[in-house]
Amino acid sequence: MDFWGAGFDVAERMGIVPALRERGYVFTEARAVDRKGHRIASFDPSTVVESNTRYLSILRTDLAEVIYGALAGEVELILDDTVSALDDDDRQVRVTFEKGDIRDFDLVIGADGLHSRVRRLAFGADERYEDYLGMVVAAVELDAYPIRDELVAMLHADVGFQAVRLSFRDDATLCLFSLRHEGEVPTERADQEALLRARLAGAGWEVPLMLELMAGAKNFYFDSVSQIRMPSWSSGRIALVGDAGACPSFLAGQGSALAMVEAYTLAAELAATHDHRQAFARSHDRLARLVLSKQDGARALGVAFAPRNRFQLLVRNTTMRMLGLPKVADLALGRSFHDRVELPPFPARNPAH
DSSP, X not given: OEEOHHHHHHHHHHTOHXXXXXXXXXXXXXXXXXXXXXXXXXXXXXXGSSOTTSOEEOOHHHHHHHHHHHTTTOSOOOOSOOEEEEEEOSSOEEEEETTSOEEEESOEEEOOOTTOHHHHHHHOOGGGTEEEEEEEEEEXXXXXXXXXXXXXXXXXXXXXXXXXXXXXXXXXXXXXXXXXXXXXXOOSHHHHHHHHHHHTTTXXXXXXHHHHHGGGOSEEEEEEEEEEOOSOSEETTEEEOTHHHHOOOGGGSOHHHHHHHHHHHHHXXXXXXXXXXXXXXXXXXXXXXXXHHXXXXXXXXXXXXXXXXXXHHHHHHHHHHHTXXXXXHHHHHGGGGOOOOXXXXXXXXXXXX
16 A cells, blocks of 8 residues: 555654654556556656655555554454444443453444444445445465566556556565456455456456466455445444545555544544544544545546546556656646645643543
């Protein structure tokens, strides 16, 4: 994932930027190639963000590990479990865990992603809020892939899909596929791999090799490309942050950074008042416009991740050729890469509380 903007501001306030830099990558080139591997466009990814000194790419697992380490044992962690029921009686929330424990909490904050269990229990069925964008995404991590391009994001697109290759440390390679798909999204890995093979049959560049090695991938991720749009991110004593309440989709490229902005803002508002209802409302008011702009901007980027036809493919490739030119990135990508939000101050911790 790419990490920049206001999410970077939150990371600085948390004191985790050095750890993120140590684990992350700063890619120096994004290179688009045709089906024979010939270069058709190239640009420096840092030129499309607000500051090339406050940008990096990092694996989701590495980001999670850094945040986990920053907790320093100050919070209770319950691992390998989830919630099965929520009962908000306006004084507290009774949480029933899937493994049988029942606990009472002052507040419940759901940060459990696009397919949030908390959202489903507290706000209703997914269909009420999920906007499927007609695409799926797959990430395949391979060991000892025979071709490497250090700090270069290699991209190949054709009608209906894009394939990306990224070389990481320890001889690891990430292959990322985004493709148009109408109809039911498969949930079993065998069916997901079958869909990729069927839809990418006949693709050029390195795609046949990627598909051949896919079965042996040590990590495999597959999901729908969807947004979550809700009029409110809270109900009673239950609130949502991140993809659970406002997923901008994979196309936005910074869902985790945006989630950190939302979590920080909500925490700051809760620390500033004893009224959770006021804090929930203030947090929403601060961020709703930013989130909506990210979602609207992401929808417009679908042409880059999976062109629908030859004309869109031509537009994508032409735009990529021009991204290195001054001001072109702003015109082409605009609000998708600019965070217009002022983070609230965080009250100093009171040792007496």
